[in-house]
Amino acid sequence: MDWEILVTVICGLAIAVGVAGVVIPILPGSILIIGALLVWAFTVTSGPGWTALAVGGVFALAGLLAGTILTGRKLRQRKIPGRSITVGLVLGVAAMFVIPVVGLIVGFVVGLLLSETARLRDFRAAVTSSGEALKALGLGIVVELLLACAAGSAWILAVWAHFAMR
Numbered sequence: 214m215d216w217e218i219l220v221t222v223i224c225g226l227a228i229a230v231g232v233a234g235v236v237i238p239i240l241p242g243s244i245l246i247i248g249a250l251l252v253w254a255f256t257v258t259s260g261p262g263w264t265a266l267a268v269g270g271v272f273a274l275a276g277l278l279a280g281t282i283l284t285g286r287k288l289r290q291r292k293i294p295g296r297s298i299t300v301g302l303v304l305g306v307a308a309m310f311v312i313p314v315v316g317l318i319v320g321f322v323v324g325l326l327l328s329e330t331a332r333l334r335d336f337r338a339a340v341t342s343s344g345e346a347l348k349a350l351g352l353g354i355v356v357e358l359l360l361a362c363a364a365g366s367a368w369i370l371a372v373w374a375h376f377a378m379r
Contacts, residue, residue: 261374
């Protein structure tokens, strides 16, 4: 088997896992995509490889930054402290080991709600605040997912161009 084909398949799998990692926050989604693009570009050392790294890398980096910035801005606007998000993440990771598949999401929501209830001392206000936090996180995930898919698409076009010119 040709070395470039093997690396291309492995990088394609890494990019697919990276796209999934945007939605499943355990995996470093956009960072994994950038790493796979970097490995592929240095392996094929062709114009399409460097173009995929440049274009796909910009998309993935923009998604990583946009997701973080949009989420952070919305959370600051709603005056939701980072402590509540941290409690949600910690409980989510713990629940991941107790409840297979959906534990991270369930634990995060419960942890966020408990932290907001303790902070606000009002369950209804905590539900509203937690809902706003979840909307902000969802918006960040959607933007990052779209840009991760764009990075993956740029790589697919580059793979096609690279092997067509070979």
